[in-house]
Each structure stands twice: as structure tokens, then as C-alpha cells.
Amino acid sequence: MKLRKLAVSLLLFAGSLPTAFAQGKFQWKDATSGGYSYRYVTDDPMKARFYTLKNGLTVILSVNKKEPRIQTLIGTRAGSNNDPKDHTGLAHYLEHLLFKGTQQYGSLDWAKEKPYIDQIENLYDKYNKTTDPAARKTVYHQIDSVSGIAAKYAIANEYDKMMTGMGAQGTNAHTWVEETIYEEDIPSNAVDKYLTVQAERFRTPVFRLFHTELEAVYEEKNRGLDNDGRKVYETMLAALFPTHNYGQQSTIGTVEHLKNPNLKVIRDFYNTWYVPNNMAIVMAGDFDPDYVIKTIDQQFGYMKAKPVKEYKPAPEAPFKAPVVKEVLGPDAESIDLAFRLPGALDTQSSLILGVLSSILQNGKAGLLDLNLNKQQKALSAGAQVLGLKDYSVLVLSGKAKQGQTLDDVKNLLLGQLDILKKGAFDESLVKAIVNNSKLAELQGLESNNNRATSIMDAFIKSRGANWAHDVSYVDDMGKVTKKQIVDYANKYLANNYVAVYKRKGEDKNIEKVEKPAITPVEVNREAQSPFLQKVAAIPATPVKPQWLDYEKDIQTAPVGNTNMMYVQNKDNGLFRLYYRFDMGSWNNKKLALAAQYLQFLGTDKYTSEQISKEFYNIACNFSVGTSTENTTITITGLQENFDKAVSLFEHILTSCKPNEEALAALKGRLQKSRADAKLNKSAIMKGVINYAMYGANNPFNNQLSQADLDGITAAELTGLLHELPSYKHTIIYYGPQSLAAAAANVQKLHTLPASFKEAPAAVKFSKTTQSANQVLFADYDMVQTEVNWVGNEAVYDPANTGIISLFNNYFGGGMGSIVFQTIRESKALAYSTYAMFISPDKKGERYSQIAYVGSQADKMNEAIKGMNELLNDIPRSDKLLETAKESMKQDIETERITNDGIIFSYLAAQKLGLNTDIRKQVYESIDKMNFDDVKKFHDTNIAHKPYTYCVVASGKKVSIDDLKKIGEVKTLSLEDIFGY
Known part of the structure; x- marks a missing residue:
């Protein structure tokens, strides 16, 4: 089966199987249950049922009883491909507006609200057709005024409140070129509530609170202008598709079109594409499919089918020579080579392409893995497939190491393509690819999200018609021959690519979406529509929470002089x-460097490349990861190959040989990675936050100095690796073997010393105490301004866990929270904003308060003021508080900590000085807490406290004098932030 979000290699697989291969056990069959007919594919491990209701609505259900939750997706086969040419970004606008409510919810009084909504729609139509700048300002002022009146009748975020109240998680949506998908993860007892809300959501959507949401989309666009990766992606698509909408219409739209929205055109789009014969409901999780399909039919039967004219583009002309593009920006340099190939509907092409891409890169034994990454010939190299309906795209990507040009990297990538085209690879690699894909398939089946996403992907591309091919995909990969792969590569992968050079430099073509004048609107936090009350009253069978009993749920056995912790799979x-x-x-x-170094080392029996091949051939893997206080070796795979995998790893760890050449290359790549990190705004902000939290010496800049790095020898690092097993460690096993058998196996394979060495003393980092407001400023070439508030508070106390969870849910942890409603929904100051009280992960450490706003530079002062008002004075909403409490209860009731997660839950609890499942204590405290408790917590820990303001922005766009009004300003250099 082709699951969409499994491992790195499977992420690259696009499309489905050719009909010629879809034989034998994977066959479409018809069945009837509960009075409804459906289709299914034999031997489908998801056991997906495909229904088509009378009105054409597709419903696809996959039952998984692993936990009492359901991943739901509602998808429309329409995205930016379907935007009108003169209104790009429209599908994405509509996605945002479908969170705003209907005539039944989101409104205090629809009859009184409607005239203003109609007036706003007409004003936007006028605004869209007005070109004179002064006249446009006048019209927008009218829009702002009428919107303020209309908002008095609106209930902001009522959709989010209903979903939160029923225990939904991951409330979200996305728009892409061919799809718009609405996502919810709900408790299994919330099916009736969920379907009632969703049926109403698509019945009579009202495009209210539009001008503040419009500003949120502006912010989203500006964030994209600061994202070099997004600019590369859009440039690549535009060059690959000079006529197809994949390249000619970006999902978020052009600046000009964003400035000129038209609600009437958006309504036309909705009426055209949001029809049942163009939509699907996908659910994966714990439910009764007979009950669910009957309820969906009852709830969505009102929808009327309409003819849908699919987007049918003219074929793109072949490329006769490479097309070269350049993108400028502040982030690190890179190169992408993109080949345009047949789309996912060409199932034979997609099958061969899936195997081909894994031969190029599979994370272990692909050509790029072994010949470039393993040999450190570039900073990094990768391959991925973008599988779309009309065309697929194979992208080869790379970053240059020190002393290397992007053209050098390009030639290395094309060189591996030449090897592929000549057939200079071992055909047995295909078998290994199949085995590893089966492993990834087993892992992916545990996730409801993987199931639902894979099924929805099949609907978007083929209305589910290719599901039999998708199910047999992994099996049929093994039937692809070397000749087919080589012929395919020579046919499609020639001198016909798009090369996008991402270079460091100032992009002078950026056109920011300017801030319109917006008056904050009402959000009516306490209001509730009768519809919300009706949904809340729908009966739901209680789900009993399940607590971990660590003494019963985890078994232990001695292995040598340590213990093995065990949970059976x-x-x-x-x-x-x-x-x-x-x-x-x-x-x-040096431990982290040693862990990195290991992947480049061989032994007296194997080269580094042979080791990678050996692990890949037995569908197993290993990794060594170093965090601040732990180092963890992980070995995974099929139990049938347990002995081989563990023996091989033990041999590698104890017998790896120093390799001076590999170390020199690693040092060079590490230096380049460090330099690149200094160009990344996210890394810079992370460093500034650590500086605020811990001071000048902090965990983020606790790095090897250049002198230290230069002085490290290969023998020193291999010595560290050889002696690692001699330090104290715990063994953890999750697998199908019995405790006794697993312990005996590990005892046999894992060599332990008679006594453990003492670990070197750990450096201690203590959080600072803010005595006055301070601003830490880092200058970065960007359109937006990002601000984080940091304040360190009291020492961890497990008794506070419940109130902290409730405070975060209520105040700043989601789309229905006080912070989000105020900063984004009412004032339109940011696309993204939150505020959270962060608990430490270790006993004796301190809490921290973190708040965030990402806004346009010219709105920074307003955004800071808006957040400060909330930090100092928490608004009261008893209804919102009840919703937050109900959400907490639902989350805990339906959470199931399983598998090896049980052991890691215990280890996390132990680190906090706990020996029981603290969720039980939190759950029992929920009903006892009220707003006075939340306010007391806020006033004690948040309000009128000094904060360190972490600001990453362009010094050309923000005023240092404005920052000085907040507190003393300290401009941090990159050396201050990174420690090198």
C-alpha cells in the first residue's frame, strides 16, 4: 500500500499502480452492510469502505480501534488551479471563510446581521472595481465602518469553540493546487456532534468578519515573502509550468489580487465547486461504519449535485534545454533541479518513478545516500517526487559545502542521474526498497492521520478509482525491472530540467501587502448561538480515561548489570x-559530533557504504542521538532480523575505525552548516530566546568553539564511541518477543562491562530572573517582525499542572483562546500568535512564560501593545472557560499512551520526580477549577511582570527608538547568539 506520510522514502512515492499490475489478491468488490452498498479492495490492510451517496457525495471509512479517536477530513477537488485568472488566491480565501460560521452559528441575530453582510459584499465589489487610490481609501473606510457594525452581531470563533468543546484536536485546513481539505481529530463519542456541525458548516456559510480575516491572509502572504524555500518552490513551478495553473497561479495569490478581493466571486466559487459530487468525507479511527454512513447520509442529504467542469489544461510543450532561474534572499544557498514527468493518473509512470526515486535516495542505500551524502561530497543532497494529478515532478536538491559552488553540486547531482541512466546500480536494491516500504507500511497503519490522508489523496487524484492500485503498490514495486527503470530515466530525465539557484542576496522585487486601516471589531466572547447549545446538548457516550500504572504496564528484567524495560508489541x-x-x-x-561521525565509519569487516546496504537489505535501521542530558541508541526493524541488526550494530560501535579523511570532511560540512544557521531566521530567534531565558551562556550556544573543533582527532571520536557502552545505560525493548526471550537475546548480543564508568559532570544552566523589561534585538532582512516575550517564573510544582493546562487552553493555546481572538480576530494584528506558560521537564527547574506575535513591521508597536494588555489584564469569559475545561477532559479521556510510549512516559515522569500518571491528578482537578483560579494564576505569574522582548526584524523597517520605549535594548551579534 502507498501511504502518504510514512518514512522519507515513502514521502517520495507518487501515484498508483498500472492496471497491468493490479492483479491477484487486490480486487475491487461490492458489499452491503446496514442498508448501504459500498466498494472495497480485497486484502486492503486499511479495510477502507468506499460509499457514494445518492447526491454523489463520496464517503470513505477506515476502522482502526487502536485509540478512541477519529481522524476526519472533508475534501473538495478544487484549489488554486480553479481560481479565476483575475482572482488568484480565491480558493484559499474561501478556506479561511469557512471557519466563520453560517446563518445558524457565528451570529447573535442573523436577520439583523444580514443587511450589513450584504452591504459589505457590495462595497467589496465596488472596491474591486475602483482604481483611483483616494477613492479606494474612501471605499475601504466605508467597509471598515460597516464591518464594525456587522461585527456587533458576530460571534468570533464559534466554530472553533464547538470543536474544542467536543474534544477535537488539530482543527485546521489547507488549500493546494487541486484540493481544499478541512481537518479535525475528534473523540470517537463525538461523531453525532461533529457531523451536525459539519453538515451545517457547508449548508449556508456566511462570509462574516471578512476584513480582519483578509488582513490575516495578508500576513500569511508576507510570511511567505520572508520564506526563501517558498520562493524557490513558486519559482520552480512557474518555470516548469509556463501555461498550466500549477505554475501560473500560486495558492496564496498575487499581491495585486489579494488587495482586490471580491466576495461575490468567492461565493460563485463556493457554489461551483463545493457540491457533493465534487467532495468527500474521510474518517479513519474507532467507530461503527454502519452507523456513521447512515448519519452522514441523513446530515448531508440536503446537498444537491451539480455538473462540475474539471480543469483541463493544454499539454505543456517539452523543454529542449535547461531553464535556469535565480532566487535571492537572506537564507543559505541551495540548488534544485526539477524534471516535469507524467502525472499520478499515469499509474505505470508513477510506479516506476516511485522505485526510481528510491534508487536515487532512500535514506540509506540510494545513489545520493552512498555516493554523495555518505562520502560527504556536498553539504547535503536529496531527491523527492511531487505527485500531482496532471504532472509529477522529480526534484534533485543540494547544498554546497565549503569551497564548493552550486554548479559543482549541480554536476554531482546530474552525475548520479547518469549512473542511474546507465543502469550502474545493483538490481537487488529494488527488493530492499520493497522490504523497507513494507516496514514503513506497517508503521504507518498505526496512525489514523496516515490512513485518512492516503485515502483523501486517492480521492483528490482519481476520485478513489485507483485505490486498488494504491493498495497493491508496494507489492507491485517488486515487479518493476531494471530495464524499465533505465528506459524511464533515459526517456524522461535528459537535458530538460529547470534549475533554480537560491543565492544569498537582497530580493529587490518583494512587494509587501500594505496594512489597511482596520478598526478593532467585537468578538462577543460570552455569546453562544442556539445552534452551539443544540450541539452541546447532543448525547455522547462517556469515554473512560485510562491511566498508566507504571508498575503493571512496564515489565523489567535484569540484563547483565543493568535493567531492561519492556512492553510487548x-x-x-x-x-x-x-x-x-x-x-x-x-x-x-563532543558526544554529538561522535554520533554524527559514526555514520561515515567502517570496520575491519565492512566499509561505511556496506554497512548502510546491510541494514537496508534487512529492513532495519539504527541511529545515535544526543540531547542535552541523554544519548540514545535506537535500533528498529523486523523482529525476524533482530539478531542480525543488533549484532551488526554492536560490531560497528565497538569496531569502528578512525577515518581522518571522513573527519576532515565532516568538520568542513559542520562549519558550513554553522554558517548557514546564521542565515536562518528561525535558528536566530531560537538562539535569542535561549539568550533571554538563560543569559549569555545558554544551551543553544553551548557549542564547540572553532579551536575545539579543529583540535578534535579521529582517534578521540572513535574512542568515545568504543567506550560508550561502558557508561551507565538503560535498555528498552518494544517488540513481539516475550520478556524472557527478549532479555536473553539482548544479553547474548549486547556486551556490558562488569561495572559502569562515571559520566563526566554535566554543565549546569540556570534560568535568569528578569528584574526589568529588556529588548534583545537581532537584525535580519525580512518583511515581517517577530516578537517573543520571555519571563522565567517559579520552580516546578506538580500541584500546578492542572491549572497551568487550563490557563494555556483558555488564554493563549489555540484558535478559540483569548489571545488569538483578540490579536488576530478582533485587531487583525497577526497571522500567528499565542501565549503559553511552559513547564520544565525536570524537577527543580523553573517555569517560563512565552508569548509570540508575528506581524508586519509597521504594526509592531500595535501588536506589542495588544499583547501587553492581555498579559497584564486577562479578560473574563465564563463560556470560553467551560469550553476549555471540557476540551481538557475530552483530551485526557480519549488519550491512549501505548507501545514504547508507556516507557518514555514513565521516564519523563521520573525526571520530574513523579512515579504515577499525573494525568489522573489533572483530570480530577478540572471540575474544581473556576475563573477565579485562572485569574489568580495569571495575576501571580503573568501580570505586570518584567519581560525580555526577543525581536527579530529588519533594522531598516523597525525603529530602535520605539524598542527603547519598552526597555533597555541590546543588539545581539550572531556570535552572541550562536556561540561561534
Whole structure:
């Protein structure tokens, strides 16, 4: 089966199987249950049922009883491809507006609200057709005025409140070229509530609170202008598709079109594409499919089918020579080579392309893995497939190491393509690809999200018609021959690519979406529509929470002079084995480098490349990861290959040989990665926050100095690796073997010393105490301004866990929270904003308060003022508080900590000084808490406190004098932030 979000290699697979291969056990069959007919594919591990209701609505259901939750997706086969040429970004606008409510919810009084909504629609139509700048300002002032009146009748975020109240998680949506998908993860007892809300959501949507949401989309556009990766992606598509809408209409739209929205055109789009014969409801999780399909039919039967004219573009002309493009921006340089190929509907092409892309890169034994990444010939190299309906795209990507040009990297990438085209690869690699894909398939079946996303992807591309091919995909990969792969490569992968050079430099073509004048609107937090009350009253069978009993849920057995912690895998034949050491980078900065170095080392029996092939051939893997306080070795794969995998890893760890050439290359790549990190605004902000939290010496800049790095020898690093097992560690096993058998196996394979060495003392980092407001400023060439508030508070106390969770839910942790409603919904100051009280992960450490706003530079002062008002004075909403409490209860009731997660839950609890499942204590405290408790917590820990303001922005766009009004300003250099 082709699951959409599994492992790196499977992320690259596009499309489905050719009809010629879809034989044998994978066949479409018809069945009837509960009075409804459906189709299914034999031997489908998802057991997906495909229904088509009388009005054409597709419903696809996959039952998974692993936990009492359901991943739901409602999808429309329409995205930016379907935008009118003169209104790009429209599908995405509509996605935002379908969170604003209907005539039944989101309104205090629809009859009184409607005339103003109609007036706003007409004004936007007028605004869209007005070209004189002064006249446009006049019209927009009218829009702002009428919108303020209309908002008095609106209930902001009522959709989010209903979903939160029923225990939904991950409320979201996305628009792409061929799709718009609405996402919810709901408790299994909320089916009736969920379907009632969704049926109403698509019945009579009202495009209210539009001008503040419009500003949120402006902010989203401006964030994209600051994202070099997005600019590369859009440039690549535009060059690949000079006529197709994939390249000619960006999903978020042009600046000009964003400035000129038209609600009437958006309504026309909705009426055209949001029809049942163009939509699907997908649900994966714990439910009764007979009950669910009957309820969907009852709720969505009102929808009327309409003819849908699909987007049918003219074929793109072949490229006769490379097309070269350049993107400028502040982030690190890179190169992408993109080939335009047949689309996902060409199932034979997609099958061969899936295998071909995994031969190029599979994370272990692909050509790029072994010949470029393993040999460190570039900073990084990768391959991926973008599988769309009309065309697929194969992208080869790379970054240059020190002393290398992007053209050097391009030639290296094309060189591996030449090897592929000549057939200079081992045909047995295809078998290994199939085995690893089966492993990833087993892992992916555990996730409802993977199931639902894969099924929805099939609907978007083929209305589900190719599902039999998708199910047999992995099996049929093994039937692809070397000749087919080589012929395909030579046919499609010639001198016909688009090359996009991402270079460091100032992009002088950026056109920011300017801030319109917006008056804050009412959000009516306390209001509730009768519809919300009706949904809340729908009966729901209680789900009992399940608490972990660590003494019963985790078994232990002695292995040598340490213990093995054990949970049995009763679902499949996969194992995960961990060696968890009580030391990390705070004990020895060189540990992380040693862990990286291991992947480039061989032994007296194997080269580094042979090791990768050996693991890939047995569908197993290993990794060594170093955090601040722990180092963890992880070995995973099929239990049938447990002995081989563990023996091979033990041999590697104890017998790896120093390789001076590999170390020199690694040092060079590390230096380049460090330099690149200094060009990344996210890394810069992370460093500034650490500086605010801990001071000049902090966990983020606890790095090896250049002198330290230069002085490290290959023998020193291999020595660290060889002696690692001699330090104290715990063994963790999750797999199908019994405790006794697993312990005996590990005892046999894992060599332990008679006594453990003492780990080096760990460096200590203590959080600072803010005595006055301070501003830490980092200058970065960007359109937006990003601000984080940091304040360190009291020492961890488990008794506070419940109130902290409630405070975060109520105040600033979601789309229905006080912060989001005020900053984004009412004042339109940001696309993204939140405020959270962060608990430490270790006993004796302190809490921190973190708040965030990302806004246009010219709105920075307003955004800071708006957040400060909330930090100092928490608004009261009893209804919102009840919703937050109900959400907490639902989350805990339906959460199931399973598999090796049980062991890691125990280890996390132990680190906090706990020996029981603290969720039980939190759950029992929820009903006892009220607004006075939340306010007391806020006033004690948040209000009128000094904060360190972390500001990353362009010094050309923000005023340092404005920042000085907040507190003392300290401009941090990149050396201050990164420590090198």
C-alpha cells in the first residue's frame, strides 16, 4: 500500500499502480452492510469502505480501534488551479471563510446581521472595481465602518469553540493546487456532534468578519515573502509550468489580487465547486461504519449535485534545454533541479518513478545516500517526487559545502542521474526498497492521520478509482525491472530540467501587502448561538480515561548489570530497541559530533557504504542521538532480523575505525552548516530566546568553539564511541518477543562491562530572573517582525499542572483562546500568535512564560501593545472557560499512551520526580477549577511582570527608538547568539 506520510522514502512515492499490475489478491468488490452498498479492495490492510451517496457525495471509512479517536477530513477537488485568472488566491480565501460560521452559528441575530453582510459584499465589489487610490481609501473606510457594525452581531470563533468543546484536536485546513481539505481529530463519542456541525458548516456559510480575516491572509502572504524555500518552490513551478495553473497561479495569490478581493466571486466559487459530487468525507479511527454512513447520509442529504467542469489544461510543450532561474534572499544557498514527468493518473509512470526515486535516495542505500551524502561530497543532497494529478515532478536538491559552488553540486547531482541512466546500480536494491516500504507500511497503519490522508489523496487524484492500485503498490514495486527503470530515466530525465539557484542576496522585487486601516471589531466572547447549545446538548457516550500504572504496564528484567524495560508489541512483527545513556552534550560537547561521525565509519569487516546496504537489505535501521542530558541508541526493524541488526550494530560501535579523511570532511560540512544557521531566521530567534531565558551562556550556544573543533582527532571520536557502552545505560525493548526471550537475546548480543564508568559532570544552566523589561534585538532582512516575550517564573510544582493546562487552553493555546481572538480576530494584528506558560521537564527547574506575535513591521508597536494588555489584564469569559475545561477532559479521556510510549512516559515522569500518571491528578482537578483560579494564576505569574522582548526584524523597517520605549535594548551579534 502507498501511504502518504510514512518514512522519507515513502514521502517520495507518487501515484498508483498500472492496471497491468493490479492483479491477484487486490480486487475491487461490492458489499452491503446496514442498508448501504459500498466498494472495497480485497486484502486492503486499511479495510477502507468506499460509499457514494445518492447526491454523489463520496464517503470513505477506515476502522482502526487502536485509540478512541477519529481522524476526519472533508475534501473538495478544487484549489488554486480553479481560481479565476483575475482572482488568484480565491480558493484559499474561501478556506479561511469557512471557519466563520453560517446563518445558524457565528451570529447573535442573523436577520439583523444580514443587511450589513450584504452591504459589505457590495462595497467589496465596488472596491474591486475602483482604481483611483483616494477613492479606494474612501471605499475601504466605508467597509471598515460597516464591518464594525456587522461585527456587533458576530460571534468570533464559534466554530472553533464547538470543536474544542467536543474534544477535537488539530482543527485546521489547507488549500493546494487541486484540493481544499478541512481537518479535525475528534473523540470517537463525538461523531453525532461533529457531523451536525459539519453538515451545517457547508449548508449556508456566511462570509462574516471578512476584513480582519483578509488582513490575516495578508500576513500569511508576507510570511511567505520572508520564506526563501517558498520562493524557490513558486519559482520552480512557474518555470516548469509556463501555461498550466500549477505554475501560473500560486495558492496564496498575487499581491495585486489579494488587495482586490471580491466576495461575490468567492461565493460563485463556493457554489461551483463545493457540491457533493465534487467532495468527500474521510474518517479513519474507532467507530461503527454502519452507523456513521447512515448519519452522514441523513446530515448531508440536503446537498444537491451539480455538473462540475474539471480543469483541463493544454499539454505543456517539452523543454529542449535547461531553464535556469535565480532566487535571492537572506537564507543559505541551495540548488534544485526539477524534471516535469507524467502525472499520478499515469499509474505505470508513477510506479516506476516511485522505485526510481528510491534508487536515487532512500535514506540509506540510494545513489545520493552512498555516493554523495555518505562520502560527504556536498553539504547535503536529496531527491523527492511531487505527485500531482496532471504532472509529477522529480526534484534533485543540494547544498554546497565549503569551497564548493552550486554548479559543482549541480554536476554531482546530474552525475548520479547518469549512473542511474546507465543502469550502474545493483538490481537487488529494488527488493530492499520493497522490504523497507513494507516496514514503513506497517508503521504507518498505526496512525489514523496516515490512513485518512492516503485515502483523501486517492480521492483528490482519481476520485478513489485507483485505490486498488494504491493498495497493491508496494507489492507491485517488486515487479518493476531494471530495464524499465533505465528506459524511464533515459526517456524522461535528459537535458530538460529547470534549475533554480537560491543565492544569498537582497530580493529587490518583494512587494509587501500594505496594512489597511482596520478598526478593532467585537468578538462577543460570552455569546453562544442556539445552534452551539443544540450541539452541546447532543448525547455522547462517556469515554473512560485510562491511566498508566507504571508498575503493571512496564515489565523489567535484569540484563547483565543493568535493567531492561519492556512492553510487548501485540500488533505486528516490528521491534524497537533502545540503549539510553545518562549523559549528553552537557556532559561532553563532543558526544554529538561522535554520533554524527559514526555514520561515515567502517570496520575491519565492512566499509561505511556496506554497512548502510546491510541494514537496508534487512529492513532495519539504527541511529545515535544526543540531547542535552541523554544519548540514545535506537535500533528498529523486523523482529525476524533482530539478531542480525543488533549484532551488526554492536560490531560497528565497538569496531569502528578512525577515518581522518571522513573527519576532515565532516568538520568542513559542520562549519558550513554553522554558517548557514546564521542565515536562518528561525535558528536566530531560537538562539535569542535561549539568550533571554538563560543569559549569555545558554544551551543553544553551548557549542564547540572553532579551536575545539579543529583540535578534535579521529582517534578521540572513535574512542568515545568504543567506550560508550561502558557508561551507565538503560535498555528498552518494544517488540513481539516475550520478556524472557527478549532479555536473553539482548544479553547474548549486547556486551556490558562488569561495572559502569562515571559520566563526566554535566554543565549546569540556570534560568535568569528578569528584574526589568529588556529588548534583545537581532537584525535580519525580512518583511515581517517577530516578537517573543520571555519571563522565567517559579520552580516546578506538580500541584500546578492542572491549572497551568487550563490557563494555556483558555488564554493563549489555540484558535478559540483569548489571545488569538483578540490579536488576530478582533485587531487583525497577526497571522500567528499565542501565549503559553511552559513547564520544565525536570524537577527543580523553573517555569517560563512565552508569548509570540508575528506581524508586519509597521504594526509592531500595535501588536506589542495588544499583547501587553492581555498579559497584564486577562479578560473574563465564563463560556470560553467551560469550553476549555471540557476540551481538557475530552483530551485526557480519549488519550491512549501505548507501545514504547508507556516507557518514555514513565521516564519523563521520573525526571520530574513523579512515579504515577499525573494525568489522573489533572483530570480530577478540572471540575474544581473556576475563573477565579485562572485569574489568580495569571495575576501571580503573568501580570505586570518584567519581560525580555526577543525581536527579530529588519533594522531598516523597525525603529530602535520605539524598542527603547519598552526597555533597555541590546543588539545581539550572531556570535552572541550562536556561540561561534
